[in-house]
Each structure stands twice: as structure tokens, then as C-alpha cells.
Amino acid sequence: MTEHAYDPDFNELLPLLPTVTDLSTRESIQEMRESRENLFGEPEDRDDVLKEDRCVPGPAGAPEVPIRIYRSKQGTSGRRPCVFEIHGGGFMLGNIDMMDPWCQRVAAELDAVVISVEYRLAPEHPFPAGVEDCYAALAWTASESEALGIDPARIAIAGQSAGGGLAAATALIARDRGGPALCFQLLEIPELDDRLETPSMQAFTDTPLWNLPNARWSWRHYLGPDHEGEVSSYAAPSRAKDLSGLPPAYVSTMEFDPLRDEGIEYASRMLQAGVSVELHSYPGTFHGSALLPGAGVSRRNLEEVIGVLARKLGD
Numbered sequence: 001m002t003e004h005a006y007d008p009d010f011n012e013l014l015p016l017l018p019t020v021t022d023l024s025t026r027e028s029i030q031e032m033r034e035s036r037e038n039l040f041g042e043p044e045d046r047d048d049v050l051k052e053d054r055c056v057p058g059p060a061g062a063p064e065v066p067i068r069i070y071r072s073k074q075g076t077s078g079r080r081p082c083v084f085e086i087h088g089g090g091f092m093l094g095n096i097d098m099m100d101p102w103c104q105r106v107a108a109e110l111d112a113v114v115i116s117v118e119y120r121l122a123p124e125h126p127f128p129a130g131v132e133d134c135y136a137a138l139a140w141t142a143s144e145s146e147a148l149g150i151d152p153a154r155i156a157i158a159g160q161s162a163g164g165g166l167a168a169a170t171a172l173i174a175r176d177r178g179g180p181a182l183c184f185q186l187l188e189i190p191e192l193d194d195r196l197e198t199p200s201m202q203a204f205t206d207t208p209l210w211n212l213p214n215a216r217w218s219w220r221h222y223l224g225p226d227h228e229g230e231v232s233s234y235a236a237p238s239r240a241k242d243l244s245g246l247p248p249a250y251v252s253t254m255e256f257d258p259l260r261d262e263g264i265e266y267a268s269r270m271l272q273a274g275v276s277v278e279l280h281s282y283p284g285t286f287h288g289s290a291l292l293p294g295a296g297v298s299r300r301n302l303e304e305v306i307g308v309l310a311r312k313l314g315d
Contacts, residue, residue, distance in 0.1 A: 007284030088161030126224030164190025
């Protein structure tokens with residue numbers, strides 16, 4: 001592994017984390033899915049949060065979309081804000097369980113209804129399956145806001161890594177289709193650009209959890225083996241020519257993350273288009289380092305995100 005000035009809090013765990021991984025076949029992807037399920041252990045449920053699994057209508061002609069709904073057992077009897085959460089995993093990995101601790105904390109501390117979506121994964125289901133699943137579940141959430149006890153004026157979308165890219169893409173679709181009026185987008189370490197040309201992408205070839213070789217396979221599988229021609233901005237939001245009219249955003253990036261520069265550039269372009277944006281790049285970090293909660297910088301990252309959501313959903 002190339003030497004980088006990682007935060008010392010990560011030193012003990014760095015040798016245990018995967019770097020460049022063979023993601024060329026469905027078999028290798030399945031092996032990675034199984035290994036990552038066990039990487040951070042089984043999450044514990046909170047006593048103050050209710051969870052409900054259900055399936056909602058999917059895109060036209062597609063299967064239903066599984067979602068998980070989180071609500072605080074205490075709190076207001078009126079309409080609550082909503083956070084629509086999309087998990088990460090390079091469009092190929094991850095599941096609805098991996099964000100359980102985050103979703104439960106947001107539901108409990110912000111008295112919000114959190115909706116987490118189990119979208120279809122590549123390579124079995126290339127673009128646009130995943131993002132259309134996310135949009136269908138978001139549209140259902142908005143349409144059922146009264147039954148869910150959600151304030152339709154306070155629906156935020158959130159995602160990490162590929163989930164951040166899907167959140168950005170879903171916000172673009174909602175704008176273009178006249179869909180749900182989102183009040184905020186939380187884009188953490190977002191995967192946004194299939195071109196893989198930024199300085200950070202070219203520099204970080206063997207960093208933990210995500211790097212240039214992994215990103216190549218991620219986009220190859222997500223766009224599909226038969227993809228030809230121009231890439232849709234609903235697949236790669238960095239390709240969107242017009243970013244005006246999007247909801248206010250918070251964008252986070254990590255110093256030694258290949259996705260760093262595309263996140264910074266997307267935030268800058270939204271600002272230039274008149275979108276209110278807060279951008280924070282965390283020093284000494286790498287892609288997914290926030291999943292290691294013992295590090296001080298990870299705790300600071302999480303506290304800031306919770307605070308940002310509290311402010312934006314309380315407006």
C-alpha cells in the first residue's frame with residue numbers, strides 16, 4: 001500500500017482493510033459481498049426506534065422495491081421530517097442492513113422518519129435499474145407522506161459513496177420529472193463521474209476500501225457490458241450540464257479518496273449554478289473511513305452530518 005499521511009487513529013486497522021480487489025466476475029463480486037457483510041459485524045438495534053420492512057411499487061415493468069422505515073418510539077405526534085437514505089457499495093455491493101446504525105440514530109435523535117431503499121445492484125441489474133428503483137421509492141414516499149406521518153415540505157435525500165451518486169442522480173430526476181420537491185441533499189463521498197480522469201482518481205490506485213482499479217470495475221458493471229455512446233447524467237451526475245434548481249446540498253470528501261475531486265467539483269458547479277452548498281473535506285481520511293467510528297475524525301464527521309440534517313430539517 002502506498003504511504004499516505006493517514007490520521008494516526010486509523011493505524012491499527014489499516015492493515016486489515018481490503019485494497020485492490022478482483023471485481024471482474026459475478027463470482028468475485030459475490031465473494032466481496034459476503035466478506036463485506038462481515039467486515040463491521042452485526043449492528044445492534046436501538047431500544048427507542050421502530051423498524052418496519054415493506055415493499056413498494058417499483059418502476060414500470062420492474063419488481064417491487066424493498067424499503068425499511070425507521071421511526072422514533074418517542075417524539076412528536078405531528079408530521080415529521082423525512083430522510084430518504086441510499087446505501088453505498090460501488091453500485092455492486094452493500095445492502096439495506098449496512099446503514100442500520102446510521103438510520104436508527106437519525107430517526108431517534110432528529111425525530112425523523114427515515115426510509116432506506118434496497119435498490120437492485122449491478123452487474124445483475126445495470127443502469128438504470130438502481131436509480132429508477134430509488135426514484136420509484138422516493139416518489140412513493142412523497143405520495144404516502146400523510147399515511148407515513150411525513151411533512152412533504154421536509155424530505156431530504158442522503159447517500160454515501162455510490163449511494164451519494166444515486167442520491168445526486170435521484171435529485172436530478174426529481175427536478176427534471178417534476179417529482180418530489182426535496183428540501184436538501186446530503187452527498188457523502190459521492191461517486192459521480194465515470195470518466196475517472198480527476199487527479200485524485202489517477203493518484204489513489206491502492207488506497208483502502210476504494211481505489212482506481214475498483215472504480216473502473218464499478219462503472220463498467222454499472223453502465224453494463226453493452227453500453228455504447230453518451231453516458232446519462234442520471235448514471236453519472238458529473239456529466240449533467242445544468243445543475244440549477246437542485247435542492248441545497250452538503251457534500252463531504254476524504255483526503256485520500258479517489259472520489260475526492262469529483263465531489264469537490266460537483267459541489268463547486270452546484271454553487272456556480274446558484275445552489276446553496278456546504279463542502280467539507282476531511283484530512284487524513286480515506287474512502288469509507290467514517291465507517292471506523294473509533295477515530296476522532298470519524299466522530300467529528302458523523303456529528304457534523306447529524307447537526308447539518310438537524311438544521312436543514314428544522315427549517
